[in-house]
Amino acid sequence: MxxxxxxxxxxxxxxxxxxxxxxxxxxxxxxxxxxxxxxxxxxxxxxxxxxxxxxxxxxxxxxxxxxxxxxxxxxxxxxxFNQGVIEATDKDTDFAIRGNGFFTVARDNGLEVQNYYTRNGHFHINNDGYLVNDMGDMVLARKINSGAVEPINAVVNGRLTKIKCGENGDISLDNVPTYQIQIMDFEDYSSLKKMEDNLYRGESPIEVTNAKIDQGSLERSNxxxxxxxxxxxxxxxxxxxxxxxxxxxxxxxxxxxxxxxxx
Incomplete structure (x- = not known):
């Protein structure tokens, strides 16, 4: 009993x-x-x-x-990790990934800067001209002319410009291809751990070069x-x-x- x-x-x-x-x-x-x-x-x-x-x-x-x-x-x-519905917002700083992959954002924790990964593409431009998420974490991209990975800065010649993103993730400022937004993926999704603010941490991220990006759209919850x-x-x-x-x-x-x- x-x-x-x-x-x-x-x-x-x-x-x-x-x-x-x-x-x-x-x-x-x-x-x-x-x-x-x-x-x-x-x-x-x-x-x-x-x-x-x-x-x-x-x-x-x-x-x-x-x-x-x-x-x-x-x-x-x-x-x-099934794909959620992609919904148009017509906002230049909203992005959605079709298929696998995650946006990369950098967070300054005070002691060090750490990279996190997210499917949330609801971004905006901060006061310094950088593309950031709702928590102020900077969205990372690869600079086309140098190959360096750095935050996306929409300020050109001292003025703020509109961001235009192609389907392949290339970001143009003043119609000049300047960045390719960094999309990372993982071979083993079980290594991904949910963090706060809809972010993930994972082991051995792989950069995706053929990701499909929709500008002016957001991926809804699945x-x-x-x-x-x-x-x-x-x-x-x-x-x-x-x-x-x-x-x-x-x-x-x-x-x-x-x-x-x-x-």
Whole structure:
């Protein structure tokens, strides 16, 4: 009976974690470039149930009753990197990637500058003329004439110019090709870790030279709200079922302790 309570409680813990993941997905349904999370679960190793109650010729023999499931446990979360819907905004500083790849942004943490990766192409020009994201991180590109990777500066001859980006990622300032926006990809997406502000960190990034970029567009979240709502309802029902099992076992255990054997 105690074992049954542990098994049911493991289900409660799993469903609670799943509910948290679904809630986070729904909260980010309108976040540009957001990729939804999915919770992975697996069962604990089954336990072999046996006894030695079987007696043959006065000797006890092992009697295998069968295996008993010990419930489920959390195996981690994985990110669904499927392409979100690309929606036109007609804003020059909005960009969307068609296919694989991530924009590269540089963040000054005070002690060092670190590179992060994102699908969120909602950028703007800051007061110094640099293309940045909503958090002020600078968008990186490769300078066409030198090959150096540096932030995109839209100031030419002391004045701010419009940014024009071709499908191949080439950025022209005053109709002069100046940068190629840096798009990075990863062979193993499992190495990517979600950070704050819709950013990722990953190992061994590879520069993509044939990426398809849409200027004046944004990639929407790939969260399917209706599907997430259905999963939430199912998770709630499963949680309630496990809760009732725990309550029933607890009441039975209480009767066993307090009433069985009473004169």
């Amino acid at each position: 105690i074992r049954g309570i542990y098994t049911a409680v493991s289900g409660l813990i799993t469903q609670e974690a799943k509910q948290d993941v679904i809630s986070n997905n729904l909260a980010n349904a309108n976040t540009v470039g957001y990729k939804k999370d999915n919770l992975m679960t697996k069962k604990f190793d089954d336990v072999l149930i046996q006894n030695y109650d079987k007696i043959v010729n006065g000797e006890n023999f092992r009697n295998v009753i069968g295996s008993l499931s010990m419930g489920s446990k959390i195996d981690g979360t994985y990110v669904n 969260v399917d709200v209706m599907s997430e709502m259905a999963d939430m309802m199912m998770t709630m029902r499963t949680f309630e079922s496990s809760q009732k099992v725990v309550q029933s076992l607890d009441e039975t255990l209480g009767k066993t302790v307090n009433e069985v054997g009473r004169v």
